[in-house]
Amino acid sequence: MTPMPQVLRGSVRNYDWGVINGLTPWGAKTDGRPQAEMWFGCHPAAPSPLRDEPDRNLGDVWGDYRPPLLVKILAAAGPLSLQVHPTTEQIGRMRTDASSSRLLADDVEKTEMLLADQPFTTLSDWRPIEIAHRLLAEAGAAAGVLEALQRDDRADAVGRLLGSQPLSLTEAQWSAAARAAHLPDSEAAALVEVARAFGTDPGVAVAALLQPQQLAAGDAVYVPAGVPHAYVHGLGIEVMRNSDNVLRLGLTSKEISVPDALAALDPRLHSTLLRGSETTDYRVAGAPFRAIAVTESAKLSDPGYRLVLQLAGVGHAEVQGESFDLGAGDALAVPPGNDTITFTTTGQAAAAAESS
Helix, strand or coil: CCCCCEEECCEEECCCCEEECCCHHHCCCCCCCEECEEEECCCCCCCCEECCCCCCEHHHHHCCCCCCEEEEEEEECCCCCEEECCCHHHHHHHCCCHHHHCCCCCCCCCCEEEEECCCEEEEEEECCHHHHHHHHHHHCCCHHHHHHHHCCCHHHHHHHHCCCCCCCCCHHHHHHHHHHCCCCHHHHHHHHHHHHHHCCCCHHHHHCCEEEEEECCCCEEEECCCCCEEEEEEEEEEEEECCCCCEEEECCCCCCCHHHHHHHCCCCCCCEEECCCCCCEECCCCCCEEEEEECCEEEECCCCCEEEEEEECCEEEEECCEEEEECCCCEEEECCCCCCEEEEECCEEEEEEECC
16 A cells, blocks of 8 residues: 555653653643653654544554654753764664664664754854863863874763763863853853753763854754764754664763764764755755755655644645645655645744655
């Protein structure tokens, strides 16, 4: 049977960094718990229920076909874990070792894009090496850490900070180091917020090596596998490969795997910042998908998988001779091989499309 377009509702994920009742505008129940993510897709960890048949999910009706993309609404009240996603090659190596293989949720290389719905603070790439060295020197890092930075060997510096040469400072001490290193106010504030949330956790020093990015509503950042990052706070839409592979370097109560995470770091790769003042069609060369912000209308003619998520107001979609009305928190999932999606909205929507 050929898969047909389906309207989904999101699956809520409760993590301690989420916003209390933060996802209720999109259908989450008011339960007084931190609501962190709402998933729209077919990942086995949290497949999306069908809107009109909530006891069934997308996998039940699409058979063997699994969407290559996962879309999330992300509500962060505080910093997420410091993490990196393994590349396909790294996943292959990890599968040959039992202790490493158990850290993998699937065999898919996770690349992602965060589209800010409201202002969002991120740590989404390496800080320039000279500034990182100055900041860590002012913070009192060990000589071995500073020497590694002088060699431009960030992985060695991270390994030392999380191993034999940790740097555990208070929030006040990090604030003083940021001032002494002459960080801009916004960058200092991001570092202090991480320190406030995690105290003397050595992972804060690793976060200090990353570059803060202030996303305005409508801005986006694309993060390929191999690039370290942590989202600090805000509300946004994530588009990613259909994967939940995460290797953590710190700032979490979950398992940290320093050797595997260090092996996944690729200093040749960087994030890409896309400003909403310049585009509503967010695409990066070589990326496996694009994201689209919709405020009035859009036509999506991409041949691959597509998903349209209604965020506010009412949406109306037409595809393959069928019509679909969408309210806030409804998502229309369309498998490959269907016609152009013609979409209009009275409010705001976001779409994701698989790259050909």
